[in-house]
Amino acid sequence: MRCMWYTSVLISTGICSYLVISSVLQYLDFEVITKVRVINEFESEFPRVLICNANEFTTNYSLNYLRDTRHLFSNYTLDQLDDPNFVAAHYKQALRYVTKFVDEEKMKLSHSLKETILKCQLDGKPCDYTEDFEWVYNDFHGNCFVFNSRKDKSLPLRYLKYPGKSHGLYVKMYVGNVRKEILIVHNLAIV
Numbered sequence: 001m002r003c004m005w006y007t008s009v010l011i012s013t014g015i016c017s018y019l020v021i022s023s024v025l026q027y028l029d030f031e032v033i034t035k036v037r038v039i040n041e042f043e044s045e046f047p048r049v050l051i052c053n054a055n056e057f058t059t060n061y062s063l064n065y066l067r068d069t070r071h072l073f074s075n076y077t078l079d080q081l082d083d084p085n086f087v088a089a090h091y092k093q094a095l096r097y098v099t100k101f102v103d104e105e106k107m108k109l110s111h112s113l114k115e116t117i118l119k120c121q122l123d124g125k126p127c128d129y130t131e132d133f134e135w136v137y138n139d140f141h142g143n144c145f146v147f148n149s150r151k152d153k154s155l156p157l158r159y160l161k162y163p164g165k166s167h168g169l170y171v172k173m174y175v176g177n178v179r180k181e182i183l184i185v186h187n188l189a190i191v
Contacts, residue, residue, distance in 0.1 A: 043159040046122065049147040049169065053110055056098075056142025061108040065098075098142070107135065110143040111174065117145065119172035122158055131155055147171075 057066055098106060110116075113133055120127035127133070127147070134149035147169065148158045160167055 040161050043161045046148050046158040046160050046169070048149055050136075050138075050144050051117065051147065051171070051173070052138055052141035052144035053116060053175065054141070056110055058110040059108060062110065065109065103135075103137070106137045107143060113145050115174060117171055117173055119170070120147075121170040123160055123162075123167050132158065 057063070098109065113129055113135065117129075117133070120129075120132070122132075131150075131152070132147055134146045134151040136144050136146055138144045150157050
């Protein structure tokens with residue numbers, strides 16, 4: 001019986017030693033198995049974006065309007081008219097008169113939505129010019145367009161599910177190459 005006890009203790013000790021050593025060796029291999037998954041559960045509401053041309057007067061209609069407002073400066077000398085500060089004052093004066101225009105006249109002062117925004121994509125999908133944009137008149141910048149305004153309240157706002165450059169708003173815009181005599185402020189930019 002003693003022999004059986006020695007044999008069973010010896011076998012149990014051997015199996016225990018084997019299991020402990022194999023566990024320590026497996027631990028020292030430093031194998032790490034991880035699975036990283038990013039799950040976006042919530043969509044973010046895309047903000048409203050106001051797009052304006054830095055030059056409010058960019059059409060022939062606006063050129064005629066500016067010519068009509070020159071009578072405001074008929075009492076001034078050519079030196080005064082060459083002064084950039086004086087021209088800026090004329091520009092501000094011209095903008096004050098524009099606020100009295102009806103919307104149809106204001107829209108004629110600069111390019112239309114499709115002439116200003118040549119290409120638009122949100123999250124890689126084309127924008128809908130009639131649903132995604134709304135025309136507004138800004139006292140400082142003139143004609144502007146609001147992206148994601150949802151003027152028709154029955155339409156939902158635009159949302160983004162994924163962050164990053166390829167999932168945001170991509171807009172290709174026409175900013176210039178207008179006739180020099182139209183420009184009072186010589187900018188080729190979108191604000």
